[in-house]
Amino acid sequence: xxxxxxxxxxxxxxxxxxxxxxxxxxxxxxxxxxxxxxxxxxxxxxxxxxxxxxxxxxxxxxxxxxxxxxxxxxxxxxxxxxxxxxxxxxxxxxxxxxxxxxxxxxxxx
Amino acid sequence: xxxxxxxxxxxxxxxxxxxxxxxxxxxxxxxxxxxxxxxxxxxxxxxxxxxxxxxxxxxxxxxxxxxxxxxxxxxxxxxxxxxxxxxxxxxxxxxxxxxxxxxxxxxxx
DNA sequence: TAATATCGCTACTTATTTCGTAGCGACACT
DNA sequence: AGTGTCGCTACGAAATAAGTAGCGATATTA
Numbered sequence: 583x584x585x586x587x588x589x590x591x592x593x594x595x596x597x598x599x600x601x602x603x604x605x606x607x608x609x610x611x612x613x614x615x616x617x618x619x620x621x622x623x624x625x626x627x628x629x630x631x632x633x634x635x636x637x638x639x640x641x642x643x644x645x646x647x648x649x650x651x652x653x654x655x656x657x658x659x660x661x662x663x664x665x666x667x668x669x670x671x672x673x674x675x676x677x678x679x680x681x682x683x684x685x686x687x688x689x690x691x
Numbered sequence: 692x693x694x695x696x697x698x699x700x701x702x703x704x705x706x707x708x709x710x711x712x713x714x715x716x717x718x719x720x721x722x723x724x725x726x727x728x729x730x731x732x733x734x735x736x737x738x739x740x741x742x743x744x745x746x747x748x749x750x751x752x753x754x755x756x757x758x759x760x761x762x763x764x765x766x767x768x769x770x771x772x773x774x775x776x777x778x779x780x781x782x783x784x785x786x787x788x789x790x791x792x793x794x795x796x797x798x799x800x
Numbered sequence: 801t802a803a804t805a806t807c808g809c810t811a812c813t814t815a816t817t818t819c820g821t822a823g824c825g826a827c828a829c830t
Numbered sequence: 831a832g833t834g835t836c837g838c839t840a841c842g843a844a845a846t847a848a849g850t851a852g853c854g855a856t857a858t859t860a
Contacts, residue, residue: 600791605723614714627808638848653798674786681783682709736837747819
């Protein structure tokens with residue numbers, strides 16, 4: 583069976599494709615961080631920028647587009663907000679906070 | 692260049708520092724993927740490489756060093772394995788598989 | 801009304817990260 | 831000695847992120 587599928591979609595069962603896409607999205611600088619900051623409040627462009635270590639506006643702009651396209655955030659008059667999907671993602675990622683603390687203790691960065 | 696400090700340590704309360712370090716680690720290409728592949732079995736260098744879409748050996752090598760330094764993986768005669776810490780991280784990341792499927796349904800990448 | 805300030809965002813250059821390939825020395829098997 | 835595979839490194843090219851200046855729009859103050 584020859585296949586025209588992209589490399590990353592070739593292997594892995596159908597249940598594995600989705601998670602690879604997630605790794606692709608979250609495994610990019612700033613995406614997790616942006617979601618994390620938006621978890622508590624909605625933020626304006628410059629507000630978000632300042633919270634994310636004053637990341638460059640050009641990169642922030644492309645990230646916002648990506649995350650919007652992926653339906654994880656959306657724009658309102660009060661600023662950027664997480665969508666339902668985005669909120670549910672942050673919920674699954676919540677245990678990470680606790681793990682991080684434990685990890686910090688043991689590894690002592 | 693304004694500051695020699697790592698990005699994640701500049702800002703954020705003491706309770707937030709750990710999670711920022713995690714974002715820094717996981718928000719790098721391949722790190723999540725490598726952990727994911729090692730969750731089921733231990734793998735050799737070239738085995739791991741093939742499972743990760745034949746990623747370049749130079750990058751894999753630096754990733755392995757990073758993850759080893761962070762005490763998430765370690766080397767054995769049978770190949771690379773997750774540490775206890777690494778295993779617990781993958782456990783917290785497990786719900787992501789389910790979320791990914793749901794996300795795929797709704798967004799239809 | 802006009803000057804000033806801040807906003808979201810773009811354009812552009814420079815720095816950093818990742819990719820892709822070739823190949824080394826070590827070990828195994830023939 | 832010849833062939834194969836191993837973990838891994840070197841190095842140039844390509845892709846991505848950082849850094850800075852500034853535009854047009856709106857809000858604010860004089």
